[in-house]
Structure formats: C-alpha cells, structure tokens
Amino acid sequence: MAKLDAKVAVVTGATSGLGLATARLFVEEGARVFITGRRQDRLDAAVASMGHGVTGVLGDVGRVSDVARLAEVVTAEAGKVDVLVANAGVWTWNETIDDVTEESFDAVFGVNVRGTFFTVQKLLPLLSDGASVVLIGSGAADKGGPGTTVYAASKAALRSFARTWTTDLKQRGIRVNVLSPAAIDTPAFADLPAGFKERIAAQVPIGRLGDAAEIATAALFLASADSSFVTGIDLPVDGGVGQV
Structure with a gap:
C-alpha cells in the first residue's frame, strides 16, 4: 500500500528543485497533491510533468491574499489537508x-x-486531526556562515515555529517538524560564481552534493505514518555538513 494513499497534500513552492521532487514523490505514493508557484508557465510545466492527481495554484506565499486563495481552492476541491509541506522560500x-x-x-x-x-494559519482549519506539517528549514540556521545573516535568521525562526506549534496543536494530534537540507544540488547553483558548487561539495563529509530526491524521501518520512511518534524535531539532511 502506498504511504500516502488517499491523503491530500499541499506543497508550496513546488515548480522546481526540492518542492517539485517532493510533490512528485507524494503523487507516486498515492496522494492528491496541490502545488503552488509564482509563475504560470513553470506551474503548468510542473503539473504536466507529474500527470494526474496534481492541481497547480498560482500564488506567492509572501501575499496573504494568495495563501487565502490557495485555501479556498483546496477547500472546494478536496475539503481537507493531511500533509502540508511549507517549502516556498527565497535565498540570499x-x-x-x-x-x-x-x-x-x-x-x-x-x-x-x-x-x-500565514500558510500554516490559513490552511489550519483544513488540517485533519493527526495531520503532518513539514517546514523546510536550512542547515544555514545553525552554522553562522558569512553573508547569510538574514537568510539564516529566517530559517531559525521556522525551528521556533515547529516547537511552539507542536505544543499548540497537540490536542489535535498534528505533528510539526522541520526538515533542514544543506549542500543540495539545485538550480540555485546556476546563479552562483564559477567553482562555488565544487567548493561546497568538497566540504561535505559524505563526499558529494545531495540530490533533491533525497530531500523528498525525508519529507515522505515526516509526512507519513512512518514518523508517527516524531514531532517538534529538526531533521538535518545534509551529508554530515552540520554534524561533524
């Protein structure tokens, strides 16, 4: 039996990279998936690449009105959310x-x-009792790397959210966890200086950059009953970068 059979999942920022890989795996595991993106062409391409069982909703999570419209679409078409992956983010x-x-x-x-x-707040009335919320954090939140002052702080805030929401939502059995990637080979590397990707890979204890699919499998673990006794954690998926 598929791990998300008959479940309804929402994955924000899912037109490329980690979000797209996660949404694709959720579909393969039986979920009815709603994805968001800020560009219609990329949203359409993502939906087409996954085939059936996916609905794209145009929107920017930075606009509360767009998040509210997402909730309206999910309400009308599915009526509930069993898994929410808050992946949409920007990187400096x-x-x-x-x-x-x-x-x-x-x-x-x-x-x-x-x-x-506000993504979590607006979708909260739709969350099933026992639902799973996965916040996509970053290993940067714990490293204090140069030039990451604002980005790292923004991801550290998600760690705090997971702790407080775990206690706020415990009566409904809703689990909230952070998944923190680092050193993952995504399209973002294309915008960085030549050689940067190779320098990062050389610092990874496991000896290579991670793949988006490896983040997706970790997200599936947190989304499914496999992690039924896991809540409030920050799960690093980083090849050991932040661990040794």
Whole structure:
C-alpha cells in the first residue's frame, strides 16, 4: 500500500528543485497533491510533468491574499489537508550585515517567515486531526556562515515555529517538524560564481552534493505514518555538513 494513499497534500513552492521532487514523490505514493508557484508557465510545466492527481495554484506565499486563495481552492476541491509541506522560500547569498537593506530584509522575512506562518494559519482549519506539517528549514540556521545573516535568521525562526506549534496543536494530534537540507544540488547553483558548487561539495563529509530526491524521501518520512511518534524535531539532511 502506498504511504500516502488517499491523503491530500499541499506543497508550496513546488515548480522546481526540492518542492517539485517532493510533490512528485507524494503523487507516486498515492496522494492528491496541490502545488503552488509564482509563475504560470513553470506551474503548468510542473503539473504536466507529474500527470494526474496534481492541481497547480498560482500564488506567492509572501501575499496573504494568495495563501487565502490557495485555501479556498483546496477547500472546494478536496475539503481537507493531511500533509502540508511549507517549502516556498527565497535565498540570499553573500549579503553581509552592512549590505542588508530594508527591502532585502523584508523580501526574505516576508516569504520565509511571514509567508510560512500565514500558510500554516490559513490552511489550519483544513488540517485533519493527526495531520503532518513539514517546514523546510536550512542547515544555514545553525552554522553562522558569512553573508547569510538574514537568510539564516529566517530559517531559525521556522525551528521556533515547529516547537511552539507542536505544543499548540497537540490536542489535535498534528505533528510539526522541520526538515533542514544543506549542500543540495539545485538550480540555485546556476546563479552562483564559477567553482562555488565544487567548493561546497568538497566540504561535505559524505563526499558529494545531495540530490533533491533525497530531500523528498525525508519529507515522505515526516509526512507519513512512518514518523508517527516524531514531532517538534529538526531533521538535518545534509551529508554530515552540520554534524561533524
């Protein structure tokens, strides 16, 4: 039996990378999946690549009105949510404290923190008792790397959310966990300086970059009954980068 058979899942920011890999695996495991993205062309392509069982909802989690519309679509078409993966986020690189502007700060916190908060809040009435919420964090939250001051802080906030929501929602049996990738080979590397990808890979104890599919399998673990006694944790999937 598929691990998410007859379940309804929502995965935000799922037009590429980790989100797309996660949504695709959830479909393979029997879920009815709703995905979001900010560009219609990429959203359509993602839906087409997965075939049946997927609905794309155009929207930016940084806009609460878009998140509310997502909730309306899911209500009308499925009536419940069993798994919510809050994946949508933005990443800044090499932005030191003196480089940060009001605009760049708000852009990161507006999506990564505010967007995640209101995604969960607006979908909360739809969450089934015993549902699983997975927040996509980052190993950057624990490392204090140079140039990550705002991004790392935004992901650290998700760790706090998981702790408080675990206690807030315990009466409904809703589990809330953080999944924290690091050193994953995603399209984001294409925008970074030449050689950066190779330097990162050389720092990974396991000897290589991770694959988006490896994050998806970890998300499936947290989404399914396999992790029925797991809540409030931060699960690093990082090849050992933050562990040794």
